[in-house]
Every structure is written in structure tokens, then in C-alpha cells.
Amino acid sequence: MSQVKETLPQRGKAGSTMMDSEAHEKRPPMLTSSNQDLSPHIAGVGDMKHYLCGYCAAFNNVAITYPVQKILFRQQLYGIKTRDAVLQLRKDGFRNLYRGILPPLMQKTTTLALMFGLYEDLSRLLHKHVSSAPEFATRSVAALLAGTTEAILTPFERVQTLLQDHKHHDKFTNTYQAFRALRCHGIAEYYRGMVPILFRNGFGNVLFFGLRGPIKESLPTATTYSAHLVNDFICGGVLGAVLGFLSFPINVVKARIQSQIGGPFLSLPMVFKTIWIERDRKLINLFRGAHLNYHRSLISWGIINATYEFLLKIV
Numbered sequence: 562m563s564q565v566k567e568t569l570p571q572r573g574k575a576g577s578t579m580m581d582s583e584a585h586e587k588r589p590p591m592l593t594s595s596n597q598d599l600s601p602h603i604a605g606v607g608d609m610k611h612y613l614c615g616y617c618a619a620f621n622n623v624a625i626t627y628p629v630q631k632i633l634f635r636q637q638l639y640g641i642k643t644r645d646a647v648l649q650l651r652k653d654g655f656r657n658l659y660r661g662i663l664p665p666l667m668q669k670t671t672t673l674a675l676m677f678g679l680y681e682d683l684s685r686l687l688h689k690h691v692s693s694a695p696e697f698a699t700r701s702v703a704a705l706l707a708g709t710t711e712a713i714l715t716p717f718e719r720v721q722t723l724l725q726d727h728k729h730h731d732k733f734t735n736t737y738q739a740f741r742a743l744r745c746h747g748i749a750e751y752y753r754g755m756v757p758i759l760f761r762n763g764f765g766n767v768l769f770f771g772l773r774g775p776i777k778e779s780l781p782t783a784t785t786y787s788a789h790l791v792n793d794f795i796c797g798g799v800l801g802a803v804l805g806f807l808s809f810p811i812n813v814v815k816a817r818i819q820s821q822i823g824g825p826f827l828s829l830p831m832v833f834k835t836i837w838i839e840r841d842r843k844l845i846n847l848f849r850g851a852h853l854n855y856h857r858s859l860i861s862w863g864i865i866n867a868t869y870e871f872l873l874k875i876v
């Protein structure tokens with residue numbers, strides 16, 4: 562009697578060290594240049610399901626973790642303790658708790674759709690056109706390019722920073738007004754803080770897609786949907802927590818750069834030096850909120866990875 566039907570086929574060991582999800586098993590075979598077929602639907606390029614699953618995974622994540630994100634944002638910006646950040650939000654009132662959620666909902670859903678979708682498409686395209694290069698290299702370049710493309714949506718993260726910062730509460734009351742308030746400063750003002758975002762995205766994507774497969778391979782082999790869900794949450798969460806911690810100082814600098822409206826565009830090293838001096842040159846002060854970010858990133862990327870992989874199986 563065959564096993565209960567919800568049991569998934571046994572996964573073989575990933576053929577490639579870069580195998581980053583069992584979704585590969587469901588994909589049509591990678592075309593080589595010799596049997597190249599011009600119809601993109603066979604090659605898998607333009608397969609929108611990775612974009613759709615990334616979009617839904619991000620929506621799920623932001624809706625659940627936004628309040629935690631807001632607490633750690635206040636800690637990044639003002640270098641205050643968690644308790645003080647919570648008191649600050651309580652003082653702002655419940656009606657302000659979800660103030661600023663629209664930009665991340667619009668941004669994170671789109672950036673994660675781009676992140677997962679472009680990674681898949683660019684990996685296939687690069688592997689097809691640069692078949693002599695090792696798969697590790699083509700996938701890393703695909704991850705880097707996907708992260709760079711995500712930075713197109715910097716204006717949303719920039720506006721979210723302004724809405725989350727209580728020192729701007731009197732300047733605008735919603736996302737639309739925040740976008741309008743920047744218009745008189747020119748288009749560059751919407752992209753203030755893009756350099757740290759480019760570094761953060763590229764660094765995060767290369768390591769996330771490069772390590773996701775090996776970490777999942779090291780976990781007990783999953784044979785049911787629920788076991789896969791747990792494994793995917795664990796490998797996404799572990800990676801999210803570690804990468805979120807390593808990129809925390811970049812976000813501290815990004816938050817400071819983006820909390821400013823108008824004025825000169827200061828370089829990443831210059832802003833970092835200013836913050837370092839302000840925080841008594843102590844690493845512990847630079848990582849204020851990192852513990853909360855660690856837990857939020859663990860939950861966020863556990864939710865994102867588990868939702869993405871689960872949806873890939875049913876789409």
C-alpha cells in the first residue's frame with residue numbers, strides 16, 4: 562500500500578550545493594544551450610509563481626511582525642532600551658501603532674516578489690547563457706542582481722522611516738502626505754539611504770540563497786507537508802536571525818540617514834563615524850535593539866521561507 566498521499570516524494574540529496582529548495586524538483590529540467598527552446602514557458606523563465614509566492618509570503622510576514630519592527634526601529638534611531646521604546650509607542654497610542662505599515666506592505670511584498678522571482682529567472686538565464694561558469698557563481702550573481710533591483714523601491718522604505726519616527730508626527734499624518742512632503746526636495750530625496758540598502762540587500766541575498774539549501778539538507782529529511790513547513794521555518798529563521806544581526810549596523814546608519822529631510826547627502830562612512838562617536842565608541846550601544854531584531858528577523862524569515870516554500874508546493 563503506498564504511503565499516505567500527503568507524504569511527499571523522498572528528496573534526494575541536493576544535486577547542487579546551491580540547491581536552495583525542493584521547488585527545483587518540480588521545475589522543468591534546466592535547458593542547456595544544445596537543446597535550447599525559445600519558448601520561454603518551457604525554460605521556466607517568466608514563471609510567475611515564484612513572484613506570487615514571494616509576494617504572499619511578505620504580506621503574511623509584515624502583517625504579523627510590524628509592531629515588533631516598530632519597537633526595534635525606535636531603538637535603532639534613538640539608541641534607547643527596549644522598555645523605553647515600548648513606553649514611547651504606548652505614549653503614541655494604539656491608533657499610531659500601525660502608523661507607517663502601508664509603505665512596508667507595498668514595499669516588502671514587491672521587493673520579496675522581486676527577490677524570489679528574479680533570483681529564479683536570473684539564475685536560469687545566467688546558467689543558460691554562461692553555462693561554463695560554476696552554478697555557485699551564477700546563482701550568487703543572480704542573488705546580487707535581485708537585491709540590487711529591490712533597491713528601486715527605496716522610496717517606500719525611506720517614507721516608512723519618516724512615518725515611524727515620532728519627531729515627524731507633526732509634519733504629516735499618512736503615507737501620501739509623507740511622499741508629498743519630499744517632492745519639493747527632488748527625486749534624489751526619495752532615494753536617500755539607497756547605498757546602505759544596496760549593500761544590505763546584496764549581502765543578505767547571496768548568503769540567504771547560498772546557505773538555505775545546505776542548512777535544509779542538514780535537517781532531518783521531511784516526508785510530510787508539516788515536516789517541510791517546520792524545516793523551512795527553521796532554515797529561514799536561522800538565516801534571517803544571523804543575517805539580520807550581521808546587517809544591523811548598516812540599518813542603524815540607514816535609519817539615521819533616512820530620518821533626515823533635505824540637506825546634504827552624507828556618505829555611509831561619515832554617518833557611521835558620527836553615530837560611533839555619539840554612542841561613546843561602544844559596540845554595545847551600536848547594537849541597541851539588535852536582540853529584538855534578531856528575534857523579529859528569526860520570526861520574519863521563518864514565516865517568509867515557510868510560506869514561500871509551502872505556496873510553491875500548492876501553486
Ligand SMILES: NC(=O)c1ccc[n+]([C@@H]2O[C@H](COP(=O)([O-])OP(=O)(O)OC[C@H]3O[C@@H](n4cnc5c(N)ncnc54)[C@H](O)[C@@H]3O)[C@@H](O)[C@H]2O)c1
Pocket residue numbers: 622623626627630665669672673676708711718721722761762763765766769800801802804805808812858861862
Ligand atoms: N535579513 C535577512 O535575513 C535577509 C535574508 C535574505 C535577503 N535579505 C535581503 O535584505 C533585504 C532586507 O531584508 P530584511 O527586510 O529582513 O531586512 P531588515 O530586517 O533589515 O529590514 C529592512 C527594512 O524593512 C522594513 N521591515 C522589515 N521587516 C518589517 C516588518 N515586519 N514590518 C515592517 N517593516 C519591516 C524596515 O523598514 C526595515 O528597516 C531583503 O529585501 C533582501 O534583499 C535579507
